[in-house]
Amino acid sequence: MIAILSAMDVEIDLLKSEMQNPKVEEHLKNNFTKGKIFGQEVVLAASSIGKVNAAITAQFVIDHYQPDIILHTGIAGALAPYVEELTLCLGERVTYHDFSPIIMDNFMPFQRYFYSDAKLMQLAEDYLKESEIPYEKGLIATGDSFIETSGQKYAIRQKMPALCVDMESAAIACAAFVNRVPILVVRTISDLADEDSHSSYEKNEQAAADISANLVLEIIKRM
Secondary structure, X not given: OEEXXXXXXXXXXXXXXXXXXXXXXXXXXEEEEEEEEOOEEEEEEEOOOOHHHHHHHHHHHHHHHOOOEEEEEEEEEEOOOOOOOOOEEEEEEEEEOOOOHHHHHHOOOOOOOEEOOHHHHHHHHHHHHHOOOOEEEEEEEEOOOOOOOHHHHHHHHHHOOOOEEEOOHHHHXXXXXXXXXXXXXXXXXXXXXXXXXXXXXXXXXXXXHHHHHHHHHXXXXXX
């Protein structure tokens, strides 16, 4: 079983369209869609926005559906100056930008960073290189704010050399880590996390979501 988690429906709509014999189950006031994609058993869910919703959804999926892997797909705001709109980013590692790294080191789960599975990373990179699709890989930062000013963006970059910022990845990856479930984090840039972020987000939301979702589809094909 493959669990595919996102924050919003727009980030998994393309995947739903590829699903055979979908069956919707309601849990936690949310919809979980089971079916097959390219012959693989899959469950899809959009957690809604933020770290708490993401962690609750991830833990429920792990407990109830017992997935072998988790693929986390979605969109993000760029932090690194060389990361442009619609750039695909692989979260080689993820962390929180709004939580003390010292606390993370010294309290459960005693982990400052959470890592994408090496085999899943390799599957993704093999396809991207073969298809000559440009991408970045590295650190993704997670926090409970939509980053919309250059000041906010600069403050996060001063803390860590993150490629991009989102509101769910580290929470889902933490749940995967403590439950020993391999995960891959895939995010595509919708905006530059600056004063133009809202207009860029609206313009790029669907395209960015579909870039990430298409990579997820290719990974499933190769399993």
